[in-house]
Structures are given as structure tokens and as C-alpha cells.
Amino acid sequence: MNVLLLPLAAEPGNRTLTISLFTAVVAVTLYITWWASRQNKTAADYYAGGRSFSGGQNGLAVAGDYMSAASFLGISGQIALFGYDGFLYSIGFLVAWLVALLLVAELLRNSGRFTMADQLAFRMKQKPVRTAAATSTIVVSIFYLLAQMVGAGSLVGLLLGVKSEGVKAAVIVLVGALMIVYVTIGGMKGTTWVQIVKAVLLMAGTVVITFLVLLKFHFNISDLLGSAADKSGKGEAFLQPGLLYGKDLTGQIDFLSLGLALVLGTAGLPHILIRFYTVPDSRAARRSVQWAIGLIGVFYLMTLALGFGAAALLDTTKGSAVETSKGNVASPLLAEAVGGGAGSTGGAILLALIAAVAFATILAVVAGLTLTSASSFAHDLYANVIAKQKPTEQQELRVARFAAIGIGAVAIGLAIPAQKLNIAFLVALAFAVAASANLPALLFNLFWKRFNTSGAVWSIYGGLISAVVLVVFSPVVSGNGDKSMITDADFHWFPLSNPGIVSIPLGFLFGVLGTYLGRDRSSETRYSELSVRALTGAGAEGAAKH
Amino acid sequence: MDEEMVRERDARAYEAVHDAADFKELKRRYKNFVVPWTIAFMAWYLAYVACNNWARGFMNHQVVGHVNVALIFGLLQFVSTFSIAALYGRFANRKLDPLAHGLNAKYKRERRR
Numbered sequence: 001m002n003v004l005l006l007p008l009a010a011e012p013g014n015r016t017l018t019i020s021l022f023t024a025v026v027a028v029t030l031y032i033t034w035w036a037s038r039q040n041k042t043a044a045d046y047y048a049g050g051r052s053f054s055g056g057q058n059g060l061a062v063a064g065d066y067m068s069a070a071s072f073l074g075i076s077g078q079i080a081l082f083g084y085d086g087f088l089y090s091i092g093f094l095v096a097w098l099v100a101l102l103l104v105a106e107l108l109r110n111s112g113r114f115t116m117a118d119q120l121a122f123r124m125k126q127k128p129v130r131t132a133a134a135t136s137t138i139v140v141s142i143f144y145l146l147a148q149m150v151g152a153g154s155l156v157g158l159l160l161g162v163k164s165e166g167v168k169a170a171v172i173v174l175v176g177a178l179m180i181v182y183v184t185i186g187g188m189k190g191t192t193w194v195q196i197v198k199a200v201l202l203m204a205g206t207v208v209i210t211f212l213v214l215l216k217f218h219f220n221i222s223d224l225l226g227s228a229a230d231k232s233g234k235g236e237a238f239l240q241p242g243l244l245y246g247k248d249l250t251g252q253i254d255f256l257s258l259g260l261a262l263v264l265g266t267a268g269l270p271h272i273l274i275r276f277y278t279v280p281d282s283r284a285a286r287r288s289v290q291w292a293i294g295l296i297g298v299f300y301l302m303t304l305a306l307g308f309g310a311a312a313l314l315d316t317t318k319g320s321a322v323e324t325s326k327g328n329v330a331s332p333l334l335a336e337a338v339g340g341g342a343g344s345t346g347g348a349i350l351l352a353l354i355a356a357v358a359f360a361t362i363l364a365v366v367a368g369l370t371l372t373s374a375s376s377f378a379h380d381l382y383a384n385v386i387a388k389q390k391p392t393e394q395q396e397l398r399v400a401r402f403a404a405i406g407i408g409a410v411a412i413g414l415a416i417p418a419q420k421l422n423i424a425f426l427v428a429l430a431f432a433v434a435a436s437a438n439l440p441a442l443l444f445n446l447f448w449k450r451f452n453t454s455g456a457v458w459s460i461y462g463g464l465i466s467a468v469v470l471v472v473f474s475p476v477v478s479g480n481g482d483k484s485m486i487t488d489a490d491f492h493w494f495p496l497s498n499p500g501i502v503s504i505p506l507g508f509l510f511g512v513l514g515t516y517l518g519r520d521r522s523s524e525t526r527y528s529e530l531s532v533r534a535l536t537g538a539g540a541e542g543a544a545k546h
Numbered sequence: 547m548d549e550e551m552v553r554e555r556d557a558r559a560y561e562a563v564h565d566a567a568d569f570k571e572l573k574r575r576y577k578n579f580v581v582p583w584t585i586a587f588m589a590w591y592l593a594y595v596a597c598n599n600w601a602r603g604f605m606n607h608q609v610v611g612h613v614n615v616a617l618i619f620g621l622l623q624f625v626s627t628f629s630i631a632a633l634y635g636r637f638a639n640r641k642l643d644p645l646a647h648g649l650n651a652k653y654k655r656e657r658r659r
Contacts, residue, residue: 084616088598091623095591098630102580106638222611229612240606241598241616252599259595263588282646286638293631297624528564529557535572536646538563538653539556 014348015160021356026178029194029363033182036190042544043393046187046400047114047375048277050544055284057196059291062275064195065368066093066266066292067202067299068144069151069361070427075300076334077327078244079307080316083232085244086307086327088255090300092262097296099439100267101289106282107446107534108273113541116270116438117380120445122533123526124453126384132460134380136437137270139464140430141373142411144271145366147426149175149415151328152362158329159355169416175366176412182367183374183404191367192278198357198364203299205357209331209350210302212338213309228311238311254496258428261500265431268438271372280543310334332358370411374404421485425476425497429467432500436463436507444511446534451515452523458514463507470499559656563649572645579637587630594619 040046053061071093078086112118117133152175153168160167182190217224229238237243245255266272276285310330314337316322322330332354336342339350378400383391391399440459444451471477478484479492496502533539563569597605597619605616 084620087620091594091620092591095587095623095627098587098627099584101631102584102634222613225612225617236606236608236612236614239612239614239617241602246599255599256592256595259592263591283639283643286635290631290635293627297628301621301624529560531573532560532563532569532649532653535576536563536569536649536653538560538650 014352017348018159018352018355021352022359025356025360025363028197029178029182029360032193032197033186033190036186036193039189040187043114043379043397044541044544045189046397047379048274049188049192051278051280051541052543053192053278053284053288055279055287056291058192058275058279058284058288059295060199061192061195061278062272062288062292063295063299064197064199064202064364065271065275066296067199067361068148068365068427069155069358070147070423071300071303072202072206072361073151073155073328073331073358074423076303076306076310077322077325077330079304079327080310080314080322080330080334081327082244083228083234083238083308083311084240085242087304088241088245088259089262090303092259093266094293094297094300096263096266097289097293099264100272101286101293103446104267104273104442105276105285105289108442109276109279109282109285110537110540111446111530111534112277114274114277114379115376116273116442117376120441120456121380121384123445123523123530124456128453128457130380130384132457133438133441134376134385136433136460136464137376137380138373138407139468140268140270140433140438141369142407142414143426143430143433144269145369145373145407145411146415146418146421147423147430148362148366148369149411150418150421150426151423152359152366153415153419154325155328155358155362158325159332159358165419168419172415172419173412175362176408176415178363179366179370180405180408182363183371183408184401186367188274188278188371191364191371192275194367195364198360199295201357201360203295205335205354206299206302206306209309209335209338209354210305213305213313213334216309216313216338224305224308224312228308231313232311232316250495253501254498257496257498257501260504261428261432261435261498264435264439264500264504266434268434268442269430270376270434270438271368274372274375275368277541281540282537306331306334309338313337366411370404370407373407374400377403377407422476428498429471432471432498432503433464433467435500436467436503437461438463440504440507440511444508444515446530448515449524449527450521451511452518452520454518454520455511455513455515458518459507459511462510462514463503466506467499467503470494470496470503474499555657559653562656563653566649566652568645568652569649572642572649575641575645579634579641583630583634587626590626591623594623 044050075090108119111122116137117130120129120133149172153172156171157168182194225239229235232238246252279285279288314322314333332351335354336347336351340346378396382399383396437460441456473492474494474497475492476497478486479490607615
């Protein structure tokens with residue numbers, strides 16, 4: 001195995017370069033965190049970065065929060081292995097931003113303060129609604145967090161050419177410790193700047209590699225596609241739908257289900273939602289989504305060049321490094337190839353650079369997720385449910401910091417035994433839960449006057465439980481041979497791997513049922529207040545003045 | 547002023563804004579933009595997903611060199627997303643923000659009464 005990984009940064013000289021760049025990333029992010037910590041005074045500073053980021057800055061941070069290692073390494077790798085079908089994830093991920101832009105971002109910015117639950121609690125009974133929203137926030141964030149940390153372990157292991165489980169576990173602990181430091185010390189301001197730096201690094205790195213790939217093909221896209229198709233050994237089928245998804249009717253419905261979860265999940269991801277609180281007003285929230293759409297769109301277009309470039313220029317046959325890593329090392333290896341090939345100085349530098357970018361990507365995303373969970377725990381559960389009397393701001397912030405340490409520790413504890421889990425599955429599950437549990441409640445609350453506390457609680461728990469239960473009894477967990485998590489038992493009865501097509505309508509249905517069965521109409525009285533506030537920004541929290 | 551009185555004063559101000567003709571107009575403009583466009587981009591996206599599943603002959607058709615309909619359809623999703631985002635931004639800046647600004651000012655005036 002090690003022979004296959006040798007062209008990576010495993011050679012002693014390259015390993016030094018890679019490790020020094022990793023260290024540089026860590027040093028820069030820690031410096032930012034320390035700098036940001038000196039400006040954290042109030043709750044608005046800690047949870048929302050003082051609401052003082054501009055639309056462009058927050059747009060970069062949103063993009064930095066969203067473009068995870070799974071999309072950087074995963075999507076280009078899937079394209080390298082499966083051609084056109086690998087590209088489909090990115091389209092759902094991008095179109096999803098229109099839901100956020102048109103229906104959620106500005107209205108949420110105007111009507112909430114720090115967490116997703118704030119907006120629901122505006123006209124509902126605090127305790128049940130905040131408990132439900134905090135539960136789904138923490139569940140979604142932990143699934144997503146696990147995906148990133150498991151990815152970090154195998155990625156760093158791969159890039160440094162080490163296979164031992166112990167080293168991977170050590171990497172997971174290190175990533176976990178760093179994210180705890182960013183979040184407890186830097187708060188939202190520190191986390192946002194880490195994400196901005198990461199977004200700039202990721203875009204710059206991807207632009208360079210894309211340019212070098214296109215240069216090799218004299219900027220002729222058709223040539224690039226043709227070479228990729230030839231080299232893949234699959235011919236034109238490599239450029240057509242069907243290599244990965246939709247082989248039979250079940251597969252086709254499964255793909256439709258995945259498509260729905262991707263397009264509806266983004267606007268319900270708590271770590272994305274709380275980013276809209278970091279800007280001074282709804283206009284800036286709008287600008288940040290527009291920036292994010294531009295950046296993320298251009299990035300996904302470049303992953304096409306990376307993926308097809310890797311298919312055309314690298315060995316992707318069975319047993320190759322790209323194939324055995326499920327495509328995850330396609331981008332770093334491509335960087336090496338276009339930099340001059342294995343053994344060349346240019347190749348070594350580009351490889352180390354891209355590896356460091358991937359590492360920065362992981363750090364920024366896990367920090368965002370930890371902050372989201374800790375904020376929701378402290379602001380929703382502790383301050384409004386657990387504490388007997390309203391805690392002071394400083395008490396609440398102390399709890400948020402301890403919660404970040406606790407959630408970080410839980411994530412480390414879960415990620416080490418979860419190293420065998422499929423990363424794409426964890427991300428898809430997070431999107432399905434976000435679309436089924438969070439989006440129905442958010443939309444009903446904003447657009448349906450009659451919606452009430454029991455409707456919100458039913459739709460959140462109903463969507464959350466249906467998504468998770470359907471996955472537990474799906475072929476992902478059992479009954480699909482070696483591809484399942486559990487190989488020696490079969491208890492599956494749900495035929496699809498993606499629950500969205502059933503669980504998303506269920507989330508909406510539970511919202512309607514709960515509303516009518518709950519009968520409570522007290523939430524209607526504050527609906528006109530909520531709609532005035534959401535649409536005009538009257539009475540919304542402004543930027544902190546320092 | 548104690549908390550109860552502040553709440554009541556705010557509620558009265560919100561009520562006043564809610565009853566204003568400008569607010570009804572703002573709500574109407576927002577819904578008239580957002581509802582049709584949301585239906586449009588969701589239908590357009592689901593059509594793309596469905597074609598990948600059930601219209602492979604159409605998708606596999608080569609247009610220029612190795613570039614086929616499937617790839618162009620996918621790239622058009624990018625174009626439509628960029629365009630709708632730009633269109634909404636322009637619409638909101640011109641048609642929503644001025645009304646929202648005025649209503650915001652009205653809310654502040656009402657609170658001072």
C-alpha cells in the first residue's frame with residue numbers, strides 16, 4: 001500500500017514542506033483567534049461577531065463555511081472516478097442558495113438574534129420550541145462535524161503517507177483541540193476571519209490548479225473532456241449520466257430523493273443560518289448570499305476542470321492511489337502533476353500547498369459547526385430552558401465556552417471510532433435532517449399565520465426522527481453487503497439510501513398536523529409583529545458600536 | 547418605563563406599521579416576486595434531475611465536440627442561479643428597500659409617540 005502512496009508528500013523532503021505549511025496555517029489561524037479575542041466583550045460580539053461584517057466579508061465567510069473538504073476533495077474526486085455523475089452534487093448545492101436568498105436569509109436576519117431558534121421563539125412558547133430547535137441544531141451539526149473530522153483523519157494520513165490508525169486518531173484529536181481553541185477564544189469574530197482566510201486560500205489554490213490544467217489542454221474544453229473519457233476507459237459514457245446514479249428505478253428515485261435534500265437542506269443548515277446574524281442589516285445579508293453564490297458557483301465550475309483534469313492526467317484505474325482513496329486524493333495529486341510531476345520541485349510545492357489548503361478548509365468548517373452547537377446550547381437550552389432565572393450575559397457566555405469544549409470532546413470521542421463511516425453519507429444525512437426538520441418550521445413560521453408552538457415542535461421532531469429512522473433501516477446501514485455499515489445483519493426495509501423524498505414531506509405534514517391538533521392560537525397575535533419585523537427590519541438588532 | 551409598558555408601546559408601533567398601505571404594498575411586491583421565481587427555479591432544477599434519470603437519450607446527445615446536452619443543461623443551472631440571484635438583488639434594491647426604509651422610519655416615529 002505504501003508504495004502507492006509514495007508519490008504523495010510522503011518523501012522526507014516533501015513531508016517537511018507539507019508539515020511546515022500545515023504549521024503556518026495553524027499559526028495564522030491562532031493569531032487571528034488571539035486578535036479577535038481582544039474584541040469580544042458582549043454576547044453580540046461572541047455569537048454574531050458584533051454584527052459588523054460587511055456583505056462581501058460575510059459572503060466570503062459563508063462560502064468558507066460551506067465549501068467543506070468533502071466538496072473540495074470529494075466532488076473533484078467523484079468526477080475523476082465517475083465523470084459527469086460526480087458533478088451532480090455541486091448543482092444541488094448551488095441552486096439551494098436561491099432558497100436561502102429568496103426565502104430565508106433577510107427575513108431571518110431581521111427577526112432573529114443569535115440562533116435559529118430565536119426566530120421561532122419570537123411568537124411561540126420559549127421552552128418547547130427552543131428545546132426542539134436546539135436538539136435538531138446539535139444533531140445536524142454533529143453529523144456534519146463527524147464527517148469533517150473523519151475526513152481530516154484520513155486526509156492528513158494520506159497526504160503524509162501514514163496509514164496507522166493511531167496517527168489518524170492523533171490528527172482527529174489535534175483538529176478537535178484547535179477548533180475548541182478557535183471557538184472558545186475567538187468566538188464568532190475569530191471563526192469568521194478563519195473562514196475568510198480559508199475561502200481566499202481555497203479559491204486561490206483552485207484557480208491556480210484550474211489554470212494549469214486548462215493550459216495543458218490549450219483552453220479547449222472539448223479536448224479536456226475527450227482525453228478524460230479516453231483515459232477513463234469508459235469512453236463517452238464517462239461524460240453521460242448513469243455511471244453513479246439511477247441504474248434502476250430504485251436508484252432513480254434515490255437520486256431524486258438526494259436532489260431534493262441537497263436543494264432544500266442548505267437553507268436549514270444551522271451553521272449557515274447563524275452567519276446571517278454577523279452583518280448589520282438585511283441588505284448586507286442579501287449581499288452576502290449574492291457573494292456566496294458567485295464564489296461557490298465559480299468554485300464548483302472549477303471542480304469540473306479539476307475532476308476531468310484528474311481523469312485525463314492521472315491513473316484512476318482499479319488499485320491506483322486515486323481509486324483506493326475513493327477519489328479524495330485526486331486534487332492534491334493533480335496539483336503535483338500539473339506542477340511538473342512527481343519528484344519535481346514545482347510538483348512538490350503545489351502538492352504541499354493544496355494539502356495545506358485542504359487542512360485549512362477542514363479547520364474552518366469544524367470551527368463554524370462547533371460554534372453553532374455551543375451557541376445553541378448556551379443561548380437556547382441553558383439561558384431559556386435549563387437556568388431557573390435568566391442568566392447574565394457573562395454567565396451565558398461562560399456556558400457557551402464550556403459547551404464548545406464539551407461538544408468538541410464529544411465530536412473527538414465519536415469521530416475516532418467512526419473512522420470507517422462513509423463521509424458522503426454523513427453529509428447527505430445532515431442535509432436530509434436540515435431539510436426535513438428545520439426548513440418546514442422556518443418557512444411555516446414566516447409565511448403561515450396559523451402556525452403555532454405544537455406545529456413547530458411536531459415538524460422539527462417529526463422531520464428529524466423520520467430522516468434518522470429511515471436511514472437506520474436503509475441499505476446504507478444494513479443489507480447491502482460490504483457497502484453497508486453493518487455487514488453481518490440485515491434489518492433494512494426502506495429501499496432508498498436518501499430519506500429526503502419521504503422525510504421532507506413528512507416534516508411539512510407534521511407541521512400542519514401539530515398546528516391543528518395543538519389548537520393553540522396565541523402565536524397568531526404576534527404574527528403581524530413578526531412579519532413587519534422580518535420584511536422591514538423594524539426593531540431588528542443593529543451592529544454593535546465599539 | 548417598565549418592561550410591560552415598553553412591550554405594549556412596541557406592539558402598538560408594529561400594529562401601526564402593519565396596517566399601513568405601504569406595508570401591504572411591500573408584502574405584495576415581495577410575494578409576487580418570490581413565489582413565481584421559487585416555483586420556476588425549483589421546476590427547472592427538478593426537470594434537470596429528472597432528465598438525468600429518465601431522458602438519457604436526450605442528455606447524451608453531443609452538441610459540440612465532446613460537449614453533450616447533459617453538461618450544457620448542468621451549466622445552464624449555474625447560469626440561471628447567477629441570473630436569478632442578480633435579478634432578485636436588483637429588484638430588492640429598487641422595489642423593496644425604499645418601502646422598507648420608509649416603514650422602518652414610521653416604526654421609529656410611532657415608538658416615540
